[in-house]
Amino acid sequence: MLTLYHWEPNANSGKPMLALAEKGVEYQSHYLDLLNFDQHKPEYLRINPDGTIPAMVHDEKILTESTPMMEYVDETFEGPPLRPGDPKERWRMRWWMRFFDAYFAPSLSMIGWSVFVGPAVRNRDRAQLEAAIGRIPLESRRIAWRKAMFNEFSESELTESRRRVAFATGVLEQHLTTHPWVAGNTFSLADINGFNLGYALPLSQPERCNDEKTPHIMEWLRKIYERPATQATWKKGRTPMAQRVTVLQRKA
Amino acid sequence: MIELYHWEPNIYFFKPLIALKEVRAPFTSRYFDPTSFEQCSASFPQSTESALNLEREGPLLVDGVTVLSGSFFILEYIAEAFPAASLYPADPYERYRARSWGQLIALQLAPAVCALGCARYLAPALAARDAQQLKARIARIEPLERRAAWTAVLDGSYDEKTLAAVRERLQMPIKRLEDALGKSAWLAGAQYSLADIDAFAMLSPLTELAPQLVNAAMTPRITRFLERMRERPAVQQALTLARTSQPQQAFVPGAEPSRWG
Numbered sequence: 001m002l003t004l005y006h007w008e009p010n011a012n013s014g015k016p017m018l019a020l021a022e023k024g025v026e027y028q029s030h031y032l033d034l035l036n037f038d039q040h041k042p043e044y045l046r047i048n049p050d051g052t053i054p055a056m057v058h059d060e061k062i063l064t065e066s067t068p069m070m071e072y073v074d075e076t077f078e079g080p081p082l083r084p085g086d087p088k089e090r091w092r093m094r095w096w097m098r099f100f101d102a103y104f105a106p107s108l109s110m111i112g113w114s115v116f117v118g119p120a121v122r123n124r125d126r127a128q129l130e131a132a133i134g135r136i137p138l139e140s141r142r143i144a145w146r147k148a149m150f151n152e153f154s155e156s157e158l159t160e161s162r163r164r165v166a167f168a169t170g171v172l173e174q175h176l177t178t179h180p181w182v183a184g185n186t187f188s189l190a191d192i193n194g195f196n197l198g199y200a201l202p203l204s205q206p207e208r209c210n211d212e213k214t215p216h217i218m219e220w221l222r223k224i225y226e227r228p229a230t231q232a233t234w235k236k237g238r239t240p241m242a243q244r245v246t247v248l249q250r251k252a
Numbered sequence: 253m254i255e256l257y258h259w260e261p262n263i264y265f266f267k268p269l270i271a272l273k274e275v276r277a278p279f280t281s282r283y284f285d286p287t288s289f290e291q292c293s294a295s296f297p298q299s300t301e302s303a304l305n306l307e308r309e310g311p312l313l314v315d316g317v318t319v320l321s322g323s324f325f326i327l328e329y330i331a332e333a334f335p336a337a338s339l340y341p342a343d344p345y346e347r348y349r350a351r352s353w354g355q356l357i358a359l360q361l362a363p364a365v366c367a368l369g370c371a372r373y374l375a376p377a378l379a380a381r382d383a384q385q386l387k388a389r390i391a392r393i394e395p396l397e398r399r400a401a402w403t404a405v406l407d408g409s410y411d412e413k414t415l416a417a418v419r420e421r422l423q424m425p426i427k428r429l430e431d432a433l434g435k436s437a438w439l440a441g442a443q444y445s446l447a448d449i450d451a452f453a454m455l456s457p458l459t460e461l462a463p464q465l466v467n468a469a470m471t472p473r474i475t476r477f478l479e480r481m482r483e484r485p486a487v488q489q490a491l492t493l494a495r496t497s498q499p500q501q502a503f504v505p506g507a508e509p510s511r512w513g
Contacts, residue, residue, distance in 0.1 A: 061345050063345075063348055064352075065348075065351075065352045065355055067351075067355070068347075068348045068351035068352045068355065069348065071347070071348065071351060072344050072345065072347070072348040075344040075347065076344045087329055087332050087333060088315070088318045088320070088329075090328075090329075090332065091318075091320050091322075091325050091326075091328070091329045092301070094322070094325045094328060095301050095320075095321065095322050095325050096301075098306065098322065098325070098355075098358070099301075099304065099306065102306055102358075102359060102507075103304075103306060106510065106511055106512060107511070110511070110512070140510065140512060143512065144512050157511070160511075161511075167395070167396075171300070171304065174300070175300060
């Protein structure tokens with residue numbers, strides 16, 4: 001039996017959700033509300049003491065890192081291959097997943113946290129918020145939540161994040177000009193990873209990501225959006241954040 | 253034939269050298285000195301990925317027309333190209349663990365190790381060179397983050413407060429590695445794997461750079477792990493590719509620490 005603890009189909013949670021759907025693997029979905037701090041509650045900390053999401057439990061094995069988790073899914077279960085057969089394309093898949101995870105996503109999410117996550121929780125009782133921060137196991141996550149909740153991202157941090165988002169968008173557009181999929185000729189986990197990062201770019205970064213400036217990113221996002229696995233996965237979203245994916249619907 | 257562009261057998265450059273020796277793959281060694289910036293010249297192997305490499309300066313493996321970068325991903329490529337050598341664990345969950353270690357070492361351990369190494373060895377070496385020429389050369393490096401990494405070393409932004417913060421950041425990955433080595437013989441499980449090569453290359457310099465954190469009393473398992481690794485023929489063979497007498501003092505700026513704190 002496979003259980004996935006996740007929030008919305010988005011960012012790190014969405015990666016294994018979409019990988020499992022693409023692979024055709026049934027799983028028990030355990031929804032955690034990030035904005036309600038479900039991931040810091042004792043019952044979840046028993047699964048993942050770090051209090052980060054997603055987490056996967058498969059036959060008593062626990063997995064907590066979303067990118068290696070996707071490779072585990074592809075290696076363990078029957079279904080269409082989600083990694084290229086060609087070793088050089090595999091290398092490219094892994095290189096770009098790290099670029100997404102460690103360069104593009106952290107900058108994009110810093111902006112998202114400052115404009116969305118923070119305001120979503122800020123109106124709550126201050127003492128309650130402090131108590132919530134106190135329950136977060138990892139120091140780096142405590143720092144992140146505190147900054148988001150109390151709007152403590154500095155202007156220079158946000159400016160740098162915006163610069164990196166602009167730069168990375170340009171890099172990805174250039175790459176997709178010469179490669180149909182991120183790894184090359186094959187749809188792979190790198191596209192699943194990139195989609196979870198970028199599906200809402202046309203909404204959150206409209207001046208940078210649109211049909212005129214980034215036609216290849218737009219076409220790539222639309223192709224992935226149209227896949228049955230993506231449609232099924234995003235239907236599991238419960239919030240307007242996941243609803244943003246409909247921006248990728250082709251106009252009639 | 254595979255070409256490996258590498259520097260001294262230390263940190264990022266050590267990893268594929270050890271792996272290629274473990275799998276006994278023939279390869280052409282292309283030694284380069286990243287502190288001379290020859291890797292930034294037009295004649296050096298390039299790719300979109302190598303230019304954007306989050307490690308900044310690292311080994312390149314050239315196979316045919318493809319230029320592979322990212323030291324852990326190069327290890328995976330070697331493991332897949334030579335499956336008989338079993339550098340990849342056979343079990344998918346152990347492979348998951350190996351990849352998770354690769355991620356932790358890249359994002360949490362390596363930035364701190366490189367910072368300490370640059371403070372002690374690279375910064376003084378750069379300070380002894382012609383400042384004008386060096387600044388002019390660094391000013392031409394792209395992209396911005398790669399240039400900034402070198403500028404930071406040149407500017408000597410390594411006061412004691414900064415270094416104390418760097419050592420603080422080392423504590424979590426060191427503790428995780430020490431705990432893990434108490435639960436299984438090697439990092440991914442019962443078998444030696446690419447995760448051990450990856451961890452060794454980054455942990456090894458710490459016995460000199462941070463002896464208060466990595467030593468027989470504080471980290472007996474890591475200490476024993478380092479001894480076992482140093483005894484391996486592949487590690488010793490990789491060390492013969494050193495051109496200096498102190499390969500463990502060769503550092504490049506490395507990846508930046510997480511911007512989220």
